[in-house]
Amino acid sequence: MSDSGTYLYAVASESVPVDVPGVAGTPVRTLTRGALVAYVSTVPLAEFGEEPLRHSLEDLDWLAETARAHHRVVEEAARVPVAPVRLVTVYADDDQVHELLDRRGEEFLAVLFHVTGRREWGVKAYAGQAAGPAATPVNGGDPGRPGTSYLSRRRESLRGREQARRLAVTRAEHIHASLSRLAVASRRHRAQDPRLSGHDEWMLLNGAYLVDVGRDEEFAALVGSLGGDGVDVRLTGPWAPYSFTVLEPG
C-alpha cells in the first residue's frame, strides 16, 4: 500500500493556473479527463489517512489551517466555474480520481453548467436579545401570596419567550422565502453555534443563495431591506458555489 494519497479540491471544465500552496503546504496539480479538470495535491497518508484524520479533525487549529488552504485553492480555481468538493476528500491515488471523473462526469458537467454565471452569497439573520415583544409588565400580585405571584411571573415569562421564538421562526421563513424568489437556488444551513461565530445573538437563518451575476446588486438591496425590528441581516460573499456543487459520494 502506498504512503500517499490524492487530495481533491475541486472539479472544473477548464484549468487556470493555481499558484498558491495546497493543504499541508503541498503543491497543487491538475488532472485532466475528457472535458473535466480536477485540482489535486499529493498528501501523506500519515496525516490524511483514515485513522490519522479521525484525530486531526478534532484539532481545531489543524482543521482551520486545512480549511483555509482548501479555500485558497478553490478561490484561485474559481476564476472559471468550479465545483468545489467537501473538505478533506482524499482518494487512494490519481487513478481513483480519473475513475471518479469518468463515472460521474455527466453529473459534474451538469453542476458546472448550473453554477456558470452565478455566484453564491451567504445571508445570516440574527435576533438581538430584544427581538421579541417586551415581557408584559407584571403587576405586583398579591403580597400575601408570594408563591402564586412567583408562578404567575414565570408563566408570563415562559409565554413571552415562546411567542418571541415563534415570531423569530416566522421571520426567518419570510426572509428565506423572499431571497429564494430572487435566487436561482437556495439552501438553508444549520444555524451556527453562537460561540463559534463570536456573535451573542441567536442565529435565525444561515442561508446560501445562488444568484445570477447580473442580479448581485438587486440581491444585496433586497437583503438590506429585510432587516430591522430587532433582526440583523448580514450578507457575505460572493463565494465559490460551495453550497450548490457538492455531489453526494457514491
Added chain:
Amino acid sequence: MATESPAWRIKADSETVERDLTRLVLTLVELVRQLVERQCVRRMDQGDLTEEQIEVLGVTLMRLEEAMTDLCERFGLTPEDLNLDLGPLGTLLPTE
C-alpha cells in the same frame, strides 16, 4: 502525533474535577427544577390545582431558585455554565 488536546475536554486534575462535578450536579438539579416549574404552570393553566397548592408549589420553586442562585455564586458559576451543549439537539436548558 503531538496534537494539543481541545479546550473543552475535562482535565482530570483534582482542582477542576471538583468544579466540573459540582457543575454537573447543579445542572441536573436546575433541569429538574425547570421541568417541575413548567409542569406547575401547565397545571395552573388547566385549573386542576387549588389556590393553596399553587401557593405552596410557588413558594417551594421560588426558594429552590434562590438556593440555586446562592450555590452558583458560591462555586463561581453562571447560568450559562449549567447549560450543557447537546450538539444537534441544542442546549439542555432554554437560553435566556
